[in-house]
Amino acid sequence: MKNTDNNYFSNCLYRVEQLQQGEEKAAKACSMTMTQLMSAAGKAVFKQLKQRFPAPANIAVCCGEGNNGGDGYIVARLAQEAGYQVQVFALKPNAELPKPVESDAHRARSAWREQGGREKALLDCAPEQFDVVVDALFGVGLNRALEGDPVIWVQRVNASTTPVISIDVPSGLNADNGHAPGAAVRAHLTVSLVALKRGLLTGQAQDHIGELVLEDLGVGESFQQQNETDWFRVDSGALGDWLPVRPRCTHKGEQGHVLIVGGQPGMSGAVILAMQSALRAGAGKVSVACHPEVQAIVAAAQPEAMVHGIRDEESLQPLLRQASVIALGPGLGQSHWSHDVFKQVMKTDVLKVIDADGLNLLASYPIRSAKMLLTPHPGEAARLLKTTTGEIAEDRFAATLQLREKYGAQVLLKGAGSLLVTDRGKSLIDRGSPAMASGGMGDLLTGLVSGLLAQKMAPAQALIAGALWHAMAGEEAGKEGERGTLASDLLPYIRRLVNGYGRDDD
Incomplete structure (x- = not known):
C-alpha cells in the first residue's frame, strides 16, 4: 500500500x-x-x-x-x-x-x-x-x-x-x-x-x-x-528485534521444546508440516505425540524430531511435563482417541497454540484460559462462536473480539486481512498470497508460532510475528505461480525470515 x-x-x-x-x-x-x-x-x-x-x-x-x-x-x-x-x-x-x-x-x-x-x-x-x-x-x-x-x-x-x-x-x-x-x-x-x-x-x-x-x-x-x-496495520518494520541474534554459547536446551499433539490415522501430513515448521522456526527441540499407527510415518519424515506413539494418558503425561509450549490440533481428528488426548492436554498449565481439530474440540469443551493462542479460520471461528461462517464474514472485527472475550485467549482470525487481538492490542495483517489457498498452510502457522514461543518470544509477539512471516513466506513461494504452491514450499522462506532476511521488503 x-x-x-x-x-x-x-x-x-x-x-x-x-x-x-x-x-x-x-x-x-x-x-x-x-x-x-x-x-x-x-x-x-x-x-x-x-x-x-x-x-x-x-x-x-x-x-x-x-x-x-x-x-x-x-x-x-x-x-x-x-x-x-x-x-x-x-x-x-x-x-x-x-x-x-x-x-x-x-x-x-x-x-x-x-x-x-x-x-x-x-x-x-x-x-x-x-x-x-x-x-x-x-x-x-x-x-x-x-x-x-x-x-x-x-x-x-x-x-x-x-x-x-x-x-x-x-x-x-x-x-x-x-x-x-x-x-x-x-x-x-x-x-x-x-x-x-x-x-x-x-x-x-x-x-x-x-x-x-x-x-x-x-x-x-x-x-x-x-x-x-x-x-x-502491522508491517515487518514493527517487529524490530523481537527475535534477537543468538548468543554464541547457546545450546538446544535454551531454545525451547515444542510438543506437537495430533496426527491420527490418515492425517499424518498435518502434524509433519507443523513439526517441520517448528524446527525451521528455530525451536531447540521438537517432539510429536501422535497416534501409534502413524508414528513410523511421522518419524521417517524428519529425523531431527522425536516422535512418540500415544495410546493412553500414561504415555502422554511425561511428554506434557517436558514441553515449554504445546501445539494442539494438526491432524488431531475427532475420534475417541482425539477427545481423550485433547482433554489431557487441556488440563496442563503449559502455553498452547490451538488450531484445526483442536479448535473444533474446544468448541465442544469450552474452556476460558489466558494460556491459549487460538488461530481459527472463519469456519472454525463460526463453530467456536456457535454461529455461521457468513455471519463471521459480515464483521470479522466483531468476531475476533467475541472470540477473545469468550475464551480469554489471544486470537488470530485468519483469512485475507488477518485480524489479531492480543495482549499488545488489536492488529491487522494484510500480507499473503492467493497461492496460500491450499492444504497444510494452517499447520505451518501453528508450528511457526510454537517455535517462536519456544524461543521465549512473548505470546502476543509470537502470534503477530508468526502470522506476518507466514504471510510473507507465502508471498515469496507464490512468486513462482499462485496455482500449485504447496505448504512445504514455504519452509525455506520461513527459515530466512526468522533469521532476519527479507523482513523489510514491504
Whole structure:
C-alpha cells in the first residue's frame, strides 16, 4: 500500500464513524473549510489519475448524490481543464439544484455545469468505451446492499476490462468491516481520503480495492491527534528485534521444546508440516505425540524430531511435563482417541497454540484460559462462536473480539486481512498470497508460532510475528505461480525470515 510520509499514521485504521465525525474538526484545525477539503480530495484523486492515464485519455466519471459524487464532479472538471475527454454519468442526471446552493457536493456539481459539463444517466455508461472509469457513486457512509440501477452499473463495470478508480471506497463495499452485502465495484485503484478505513484491508475488500493509496489531504496529522484508534496495520518494520541474534554459547536446551499433539490415522501430513515448521522456526527441540499407527510415518519424515506413539494418558503425561509450549490440533481428528488426548492436554498449565481439530474440540469443551493462542479460520471461528461462517464474514472485527472475550485467549482470525487481538492490542495483517489457498498452510502457522514461543518470544509477539512471516513466506513461494504452491514450499522462506532476511521488503 502506498501512503503518506507519516508511516505511523498510514498504519492507523479508523472506523467510518470517526471519519464522519472527525474530518471537519481536523480540517478546521488546519484552517481549511469543508469546501476546501472537498476540493483537495478532488485534486488528490485527479493527481493519481493523471499519473496513470495521461491526457487526452477518455474518462467516464460516475457520480452519486452525496459528497463522494461531489469529489467526482471536481475530478471531472479538473480533467476537462487538463485536456482529457470527459463524460459524467449521474445517478440522478440533470437534477435541479437548490437555490441558493448550500452543500459542497452541490457546489461541485454546479461548477461542473457552469464549465459547460453535461450529465448522462448512469446506465448510459458503457465502460468498455473508456480508458478509465472513476467510481464516485457511493462513499463510506453506505452500509447496505446496492439496489436498482447501481447494481446493473456495477455488474457492467466489473464485467469490462476498463480500469476503475474508486474514490474513498469501491461503491457497494462496507468500509467499516470489508463486507460486500451485494454488488460492489472491483476497483483497480482505491484512493482513501483523510485516513485509512479499517474495512479496506480485510475480508472481501481484498478483492475489491485493487491498489490502495492514502491521501490525507493535508489534515492527516491533525486527524490523528484528535482521533484515537485501537486497530493497527502491522508491517515487518514493527517487529524490530523481537527475535534477537543468538548468543554464541547457546545450546538446544535454551531454545525451547515444542510438543506437537495430533496426527491420527490418515492425517499424518498435518502434524509433519507443523513439526517441520517448528524446527525451521528455530525451536531447540521438537517432539510429536501422535497416534501409534502413524508414528513410523511421522518419524521417517524428519529425523531431527522425536516422535512418540500415544495410546493412553500414561504415555502422554511425561511428554506434557517436558514441553515449554504445546501445539494442539494438526491432524488431531475427532475420534475417541482425539477427545481423550485433547482433554489431557487441556488440563496442563503449559502455553498452547490451538488450531484445526483442536479448535473444533474446544468448541465442544469450552474452556476460558489466558494460556491459549487460538488461530481459527472463519469456519472454525463460526463453530467456536456457535454461529455461521457468513455471519463471521459480515464483521470479522466483531468476531475476533467475541472470540477473545469468550475464551480469554489471544486470537488470530485468519483469512485475507488477518485480524489479531492480543495482549499488545488489536492488529491487522494484510500480507499473503492467493497461492496460500491450499492444504497444510494452517499447520505451518501453528508450528511457526510454537517455535517462536519456544524461543521465549512473548505470546502476543509470537502470534503477530508468526502470522506476518507466514504471510510473507507465502508471498515469496507464490512468486513462482499462485496455482500449485504447496505448504512445504514455504519452509525455506520461513527459515530466512526468522533469521532476519527479507523482513523489510514491504
